[in-house]
Amino acid sequence: MGKTAVEKVFSKKSHTDSYAGDYVVADVDYVMVNDITGPIAVDAFNSIGNAPVRDKIVIIPDHFVPPKDIKSAIQYRKVKDFALNNGIENFFDIGNGGVCHQVMMEKGFAAPGRLIAGADSHTNTYGALSSISVGIGSTEAGVIFATGKMWFKVPETIKININGKLKKGVEGKDVALKVLSITGHDGATYKCMEFSGTAISSLPVNERMTIANMTTEAGAKCSFFDTDDKTIEYLNKRVRGDYEIVKSDADAHYESIINIDADDIEPSVAVPNSPANVKPLSEVRVEIDQAYIGSCTNGRIEDIRKAAEILKGRKINKRVRLMVVPASQEVYNQALREGLIDIIVNAGGYFSGTTCGACLGGYMGVLGPGEVCISSTNRNFIGRMGDKTSKVYLANPSVVAASAILGRIASPEEI
Amino acid sequence: MNDRITGNVWVLGDDIDTDQIIPARYLVTSDEKELAKHFMEYTDPELAGKIKPGDVIIAGKNFGSGSSREHAVLTIKGLGISCVIAESFARIFFRNAINLGMPLIEAKINANSGDKISIDFNDSVILINNKKYTFKKYPDFLKNIINAGGLINYVREYKW
Numbered sequence A: 001m002g003k004t005a006v007e008k009v010f011s012k013k014s015h016t017d018s019y020a021g022d023y024v025v026a027d028v029d030y031v032m033v034n035d036i037t038g039p040i041a042v043d044a045f046n047s048i049g050n051a052p053v054r055d056k057i058v059i060i061p062d063h064f065v066p067p068k069d070i071k072s073a074i075q076y077r078k079v080k081d082f083a084l085n086n087g088i089e090n091f092f093d094i095g096n097g098g099v100c101h102q103v104m105m106e107k108g109f110a111a112p113g114r115l116i117a118g119a120d121s122h123t124n125t126y127g128a129l130s131s132i133s134v135g136i137g138s139t140e141a142g143v144i145f146a147t148g149k150m151w152f153k154v155p156e157t158i159k160i161n162i163n164g165k166l167k168k169g170v171e172g173k174d175v176a177l178k179v180l181s182i183t184g185h186d187g188a189t190y191k192c193m194e195f196s197g198t199a200i201s202s203l204p205v206n207e208r209m210t211i212a213n214m215t216t217e218a219g220a221k222c223s224f225f226d227t228d229d230k231t232i233e234y235l236n237k238r239v240r241g242d243y244e245i246v247k248s249d250a251d252a253h254y255e256s257i258i259n260i261d262a263d264d265i266e267p268s269v270a271v272p273n274s275p276a277n278v279k280p281l282s283e284v285r286v287e288i289d290q291a292y293i294g295s296c297t298n299g300r301i302e303d304i305r306k307a308a309e310i311l312k313g314r315k316i317n318k319r320v321r322l323m324v325v326p327a328s329q330e331v332y333n334q335a336l337r338e339g340l341i342d343i344i345v346n347a348g349g350y351f352s353g354t355t356c357g358a359c360l361g362g363y364m365g366v367l368g369p370g371e372v373c374i375s376s377t378n379r380n381f382i383g384r385m386g387d388k389t390s391k392v393y394l395a396n397p398s399v400v401a402a403s404a405i406l407g408r409i410a411s412p413e414e415i
Numbered sequence B: 001m002n003d004r005i006t007g008n009v010w011v012l013g014d015d016i017d018t019d020q021i022i023p024a025r026y027l028v029t030s031d032e033k034e035l036a037k038h039f040m041e042y043t044d045p046e047l048a049g050k051i052k053p054g055d056v057i058i059a060g061k062n063f064g065s066g067s068s069r070e071h072a073v074l075t076i077k078g079l080g081i082s083c084v085i086a087e088s089f090a091r092i093f094f095r096n097a098i099n100l101g102m103p104l105i106e107a108k109i110n111a112n113s114g115d116k117i118s119i120d121f122n123d124s125v126i127l128i129n130n131k132k133y134t135f136k137k138y139p140d141f142l143k144n145i146i147n148a149g150g151l152i153n154y155v156r157e158y159k160w
């Protein structure tokens, strides 16, 4: 019987002939931790007592850096010391890093056929570059530091075919929300979500990353997109080392197949308190206090360009604070070169250095009681961005920018 | 892992995500006892104070969804919870619990907070309110990790 891409990667990395449902111990190509998950991984690693598998370890502080308080400074220091004392080359400190997932992709760790484990739930994102990348916990990350291996259950795959031409105003985010509206927030638990179809191949790599990123919200273990010219163009500029292209066999077994007509996808908003609670943008008109553009979901240069295009020569609404937070230092530098920061601050927006910050209610834009935020991020759980009575609506970055101008959730077409 | 557990149950609903179990702003520590103080703080600020060591959590669908924070399991361990039963678990929460040697059971149980429960892992039987439920045994691979007391001990023992 044929195999899915994810079955092939797990077979190869575990040196077994494995199918969905099998437990394997597999060689991991890279293991990534951040400043939240790293300290526990370091403790786990230390308690094993092996030498570190240096080349596989990637450390990217991002959640609470630059440190927001003394305790977060201590956590950050712990992973930094671990990196410096153990000669970990792949340590991306403040000034050279960013949100961990963006850094994993732009610094060339993510590539086709690789098995990557990241101690952060949105590790699923690198499926956009045909990696099998899965979110894990901290203790197991520490075990990979020490052994280079981890146990996995080979997942079933759900195939999602999206064919046709996407409507004007529909971005990767809207595709992701459409898929979530079908699967619900646990419909893909333990599974791989494999995307294909003409609408998917028409999307640029950055929008595929948004879709891959949000498979986490359906409970998925990983995502997978086929490698095409656009993938290779992205990789050519960045990738480290060799990679091997994998593809599902024509006779592979899929747990289920979802077919979506591109014509049925509209600009959308996920309303509180679930990313799967999706409504057409045209039906949501809520006044907002904060507009947030950033995160591993939609904080890339293309997203900031879209926002700047809408904000250019305009002023944001008085009731709104607009936060634009690039997903990495590289994105920041590019935005600076292109004059996008100028446009955003002239419109009255606040443009900050890169961090996870407010995406998880950490700092730099935390919501107070009853405040409402339209956000380009991936989660709108209760209290996700601040007080438990605050509310988060999720949308694409163009919608967030338009909403900042009108002071309520709005379509770019209204500008 | 003990083969038998008895304790009081605390019943929670569906979709208890990791932000509810332990809000992100407390992730500045990984001290179990410190984290435990803030368990479910947004939903029921008094709950953490009422839970006693050995108690059992019974939840609905998709328990532990959201982030990869191992702090969610540490918080529950810090409370001294001996087992979490849920209709289903989110993936990374499931991994984290197994890797930290925390027993989980997938089962749909009707109960109210305060009910007494007894769990027999050898026979895979749960007794509560004079009702008997059975649950699926772990695959051997996972059982060995839990029995070793978690992944670190397991890796030491089996020398990956």
Ligand code: SF4
Residues within 6 Å of the ligand: A062, A063, A099, A100, A101, A120, A122, A294, A295, A296, A297, A355, A356, A357, A359, A360, A377, A378
């Ligand atoms: S940007 Fe938000 S979702 Fe992405 S890794 Fe950071 S906290 Fe998590």
